[in-house]
Amino acid sequence: MSLPKQLYTGDQVKQGEAQAAKNAGYSLYQLMEMAGESVFSVLEEEYPRAQNVTVLCGGGNNGGDGFVVARLAKHVGLSVQLISTVDESRYVGDALQAKQAWLKSGGTILSQEALSGCLTTADVIVDGLLGTGLSGEVRDDTRAIIDSINQCEKPVIAIDIPSGLCSDTGTVLGGAICAQHTVTFIAIKQGLVTGQARDVVGKLHFSGLNVQSQFAELVSSNIDMLSLDEMLGEFPKRRATAHKGKHGRVLCIGGNQGYGGAIRMCAQAAARSGAGLVSCICHPVSSLPLMVACPEVMTIGWQDDLEQLNSKSAAQDVLAFGPGLGTDSWAHALFHHVQSLAIKKVVDADGLNLLAQSPNVDANRVITPHPGEAARLLNCSVAEIESNRYSAIKQLQDKFGGVVVLKGAGSLVCDGRRTYVCLAGNPGMATGGMGDVLTGIIAALIAQGVELSAAARLGVQLHSQAADLVAEEEGMIGLLASDVIGKVRQLLNFSA
Template identity: 55%
Template sequence: MVTSQLPTHLYRAEQVRHGEQLAARAMQLEMYQLMERAGQAVFSHFRLQYPEAASLLVCCGGGNNGGDGYIVARLARESGLAVTLWQLGQPERLSGDAARARDAWLACGGKITLPESKIPDSAEVIVDALLGTGLKGSVREDSAGLISLINQAGRPVVAVDVPSGLCADTGNILGTVIQAQSTVTFIGLKQGLCTGQAAQYCGEVLFAGLGVDDAFRQQVQPSAYRICQDAVRQCLPPRGRTAHKGDHGRVLCAGGDVGMAGAIRLAAEACARSGAGLTAVITQPDNVLSIVTARPEIMVQGWQDKAHEISQRLEWADVIVIGPGLGQSDWSKALLFHFDATEKTMVVDADGLNLLALSPDYKNNRIMTPHPGEAARLLNTTVAAVEADRFAAAKSLQQKFGGVVVLKGAGTLINDGRQCWVCTAGNPGMATGGMGDVLSGIIGALAGQGLSLSEAARTGVWIHSTAADLCAREGERGVLASDLFPYIRQLVNPR
């Protein structure tokens, strides 16, 4: 069965390659039977997605991914469709199960041709079975040329297991990559399909367990987990009927240098909208009036250089959110200095992270929420290096700085030093100013309500991204960070 309901367990490609053999053995299946089931899953999706299509082009590579393609081609031909099959490389060099699939295709009257310089006009849909999860290094020149030809054809593409040229472990492009409209992946959901460039090139990701996914999960420990709504519900049970504001956290939001009042106001309101019992702000004195006028429920205090005022608020607070609109001025550094020794839970974002990059330290009482640029500064590397392997970058950040790391971006990652989670919610409408400030406020509020650092981080990320998806139903372009507030309130009250 092919489903759009994706599993919560994620795996590296090598884990799936090894684990599928263990699962097949446990269920007394030949590996070729799994190849048949994979081809059937892709063909079933094709028929459901494109019921009017009468002709398709199947592009096969030299490995088992190509074998899956041969089975798709055979099933299509047996169903009366016109099928053109292109083999990249010499078909006689196929071996094992892929060779068996090739022979079955030939036995039903199919023909094998080498790729041509033009996609056949008759091909209504293209099946990408060129390069599977075993791809190492950049795509070779012959494969890259065919991938480019497919992408320029303007036909819908169904990718088998992973779009050719996309790293199944990192979501990074290995030179060039197929632009698919949908990807049918098998047995174990590959972690690289959930982050990085995957969202741009996979299209809709669908999952087919091939009847062995339960056995597979018993054999293989996940490399990461996908955040799901059920887990969020467990972290946000209904409140007791006798609850009062002191039960749900006192959160202090610190930041908002001259000209950046909006950032700290967004963080503070997101905190209040996410259920914090009390929310306070320390900011530049000139910001006080605008924040109180916009949201009188937030306690706002202007600060210049009086240490005792910080000490009083720090003693009052359960959680500190620092960084939104903080800046990097002398005022900013002095404010951050006063929180340096606290052992209370901290959420550090924006310029709080940029200042941390200048004076790195290791603490387990904080949640860090860098975007790739901030992550690069923290790791003294480049954005390209961070994005090339987001899983490795999140792990490195956690090992260097401690606590819990939220590496933002398409497929946000949360690493707490023990496990890694991925959020597959979210959309391009979130690429606008203030979104990170809202996220830090949500996470601070959840930590104030008693969630652990890890729970607050992953629950906050899911609420933030899902609120953005709900908001984007009216269109992604033009979404404002403050537009998320009504949806955040819905999501922190799960039914």
């Protein structure tokens, strides 16, 4: 059940699955049987000691899949309680056939009144309540069932998608099942991998039901999942005769009074990510601490000398702009001058807050907002950004050009042609300085000759995967941004 690269909307899967099945020589009911088998395989593999299984079936094909899972579990001797949450007349077509096969096997259908007792005795719960067609808020009666399941703290396997989650946006529509495992079919739905989905999907499993190739031929996608192994091919190999000038020059600009740590982490990340020469322009007050902490970085304390700024910028391959910049007159002077430079840029933090005040389009730039910064850039609320992260990043790219990284759970990258999703990363990354480190990593990759979009994608994946390595070794709590820098270096040097 390895995950495919492309992502699709729920409607795309719904519209393409029938023809894909036909092209592969399967009926839709055969797909339903295979879907149930895939879920049951996960149940057996993940919970081999389970004896009591509660299956919840709503209407439609998700409920039909649930009937198949229940029948297979009963066949191997498990105690199965199946609860239908809809009137039995709602089952038609393939779902009705699956229901009849369950009854023929000796199974029974319980009403919602049995829910409390079934949850109490269950070792595992199978969620077949709601499918990918959900668009509006979950109804109150279904929300009550979802809340009961979440409160019972029993492991849940979701069929195709956790009930209550939007398959297109990754937002919770009023309430959603918190699953430990989700088994999705035919194609990965884009809402399973970003935003609130990361709280409820658990471990994601995929089964193509033997039609994934036919489906991919029929339906195109412009959203991909990132893979470090694939992207490392973009990273240039070093020749034996290499020298520092061959590996790029990065100028990090920021570090206002009281914010010197941000530009320090950015500069260190750039240096550890392979940039040949890293320089820094910061506030004079911040320059000495940076020189002491990071002597490899050439540091200038800047105060309104535009000739000095021009001269230093002209020798660079890329600017990393914004970490610790602030928003005072010192910061404004730097911002307005830097925006006029034709050099490649990676812009973060207060660089983005100033960009929100003076928007411009720059095809030669990467911007890396978190949801709060994205909301300021688009003049909307954070809730609106998070309600549809795919739409938000497209709006950001349309408005500002270049490449956009929308950080958060399931970070997104958009270059105007395609959107990419990072599955790596963990909650330990929710700490100060992580964005500063990412800015330095992306800038270093650009300096070494990696194209803007590829550098943003590789940087995001390296950053998140490095944080996962730290979390595996030391835990998520207390994970510092600076902890990630060494692991990025390790991944660049020793990954396959």
